[in-house]
Amino acid sequence: MAVFTAVSLDDLHQWIKQFPLGQAVGLEGISSGIDNSNFFLNTQHGTQSGPQSGHYVLTIFENLRFDQLPFYVNLMRHLAGRGIPVPAPVPNNDGELIVSLHGKPAIIVSRLNGSSQLAPQPVHCAEVGRMLARMHLAAQDFALQQPNLRGIDWWTATAPEVAPLLSEAEATLLRDEVAFQATFAASATYANLTRGPVHADLFRNNVMFEGERLSGCFDFYFAGIDTWLYDVAVTVNDWCVDLATGELDEARVRALLDAYHAVRPFTDDERDAWQPLLRAGALRFWLSRLYDLHLPRAAELLTPHDPTHFERILRERIAHPAPGLPTTVIT
Ligand SMILES: Nc1ncnc2c1ncn2[C@@H]1O[C@H](COP(=O)(O)OP(=O)(O)OP(=O)(O)O)[C@@H](O)[C@H]1O
Numbered sequence: 232m233a234v235f236t237a238v239s240l241d242d243l244h245q246w247i248k249q250f251p252l253g254q255a256v257g258l259e260g261i262s263s264g265i266d267n268s269n270f271f272l273n274t275q276h277g278t279q280s281g282p283q284s285g286h287y288v289l290t291i292f293e294n295l296r297f298d299q300l301p302f303y304v305n306l307m308r309h310l311a312g313r314g315i316p317v318p319a320p321v322p323n324n325d326g327e328l329i330v331s332l333h334g335k336p337a338i339i340v341s342r343l344n345g346s347s348q349l350a351p352q353p354v355h356c357a358e359v360g361r362m363l364a365r366m367h368l369a370a371q372d373f374a375l376q377q378p379n380l381r382g383i384d385w386w387t388a389t390a391p392e393v394a395p396l397l398s399e400a401e402a403t404l405l406r407d408e409v410a411f412q413a414t415f416a417a418s419a420t421y422a423n424l425t426r427g428p429v430h431a432d433l434f435r436n437n438v439m440f441e442g443e444r445l446s447g448c449f450d451f452y453f454a455g456i457d458t459w460l461y462d463v464a465v466t467v468n469d470w471c472v473d474l475a476t477g478e479l480d481e482a483r484v485r486a487l488l489d490a491y492h493a494v495r496p497f498t499d500d501e502r503d504a505w506q507p508l509l510r511a512g513a514l515r516f517w518l519s520r521l522y523d524l525h526l527p528r529a530a531e532l533l534t535p536h537d538p539t540h541f542e543r544i545l546r547e548r549i550a551h552p553a554p555g556l557p558t559t560v561i562t
């Protein structure tokens with residue numbers, strides 16, 4: 232059940248008049264998703280300057296406040312305007328993207344076609360790599376700034392809260408890895424990495440495909456400014472992993488990295504940073520899953536994901552170097 236705030240077509244009758252979409256003619260709760268209430272929304276018509284179809288998604292934010300949303304929603308608008316296949320937020324008649332519905336922040340965005348590809352092959356990974364590189368380039372001139380709120384500062388603050396609740400072996404791994412990452416983050420190699428707005432959560436369930444063609448990606452609510460390579464590492468750790476063992480599948484890794492590199496070539500500093508950042512990407516999701524499991528916040532609606540999956544991935548990345556970044560010069 233992923234509709235936490237009930238909404239009916241009657242509720243929308245007056246409310247939707249603030250948008251240039253005509254009346255709401257269809258509303259259907261979306262069952263997947265665990266953070267927000269999402270609905271497929273059909274309206275009489277689309278907009279001339281934006282999405283033109285009349286097929287939208289209405290999201291009511293259950294945990295994020297109004298003041299926490301502008302970076303994410305404006306980033307989606309920026310990327311959609313640059314032709315990246317992400318949901319385009321629809322402004323109301325006053326130009327506002329985030330409005331109130333039943334006292335909570337809400338947005339209307341264009342609906343993406345397609346469905347998730349939960350058993351990706353190299354061809355899907357290549358599509359993801361290509362799109363990720365295009366997204367990084369398109370976001371370069373995005374005006375708003377917000378750090379990755381699940382980045383190294385958050386790991387450093389959160390690990391001491393979580394460690395006492397773990398086994399000795401887990402706590403040792405957690406402390407050692409946070410220390411390793413802190414040392415790496417202070418290095419010249421790290422300082423030289425290219426930064427910009429990154430998605431930071433581009434998992435299989437946040438990307439849509441129509442057959443072998445990527446039709447869009449969504450869920451920008453962990454986006455922030457970080458290194459582009461960190462975003463690649465998070466993406467590879469999910470799209471190219473053997474779910475049972477945490478090992479990487481070389482064919483999928485190669486497909487994703489080669490496709491990314493063909494759009495935005497990797498640098499020598501990124502080659503040096505690749506193994507540490509794969510570990511960083513694993514640490515981030517191990518820690519957030521541990522945190523959600525052991526320290527659930529009363530007001531939140533979260534169903535925790537299994538942390539052991541990312542513990543396995545972290546141990547695997549420490550034990551075995553992953554396939555390296557491509558070195559071929561793109562001409
Ligand atoms: N713009 C969109 N177009 C089409 N479908 C969408 C769109 N946005 C969301 N969805 C659908 O709604 C579902 C839930 O969305 P989402 O994953 O963002 O939920 P959430 O509760 O906000 O986040 P999460 O569960 O990932 O923390 C998605 O799996 C997808 O099927």
Ligand SMILES: N[C@@H](CCO)C(=O)O
Nearest residue numbers: 432434516519520536
């Ligand atoms: N992708 C995250 C959930 C937050 O979107 C995880 O798998 O832990």
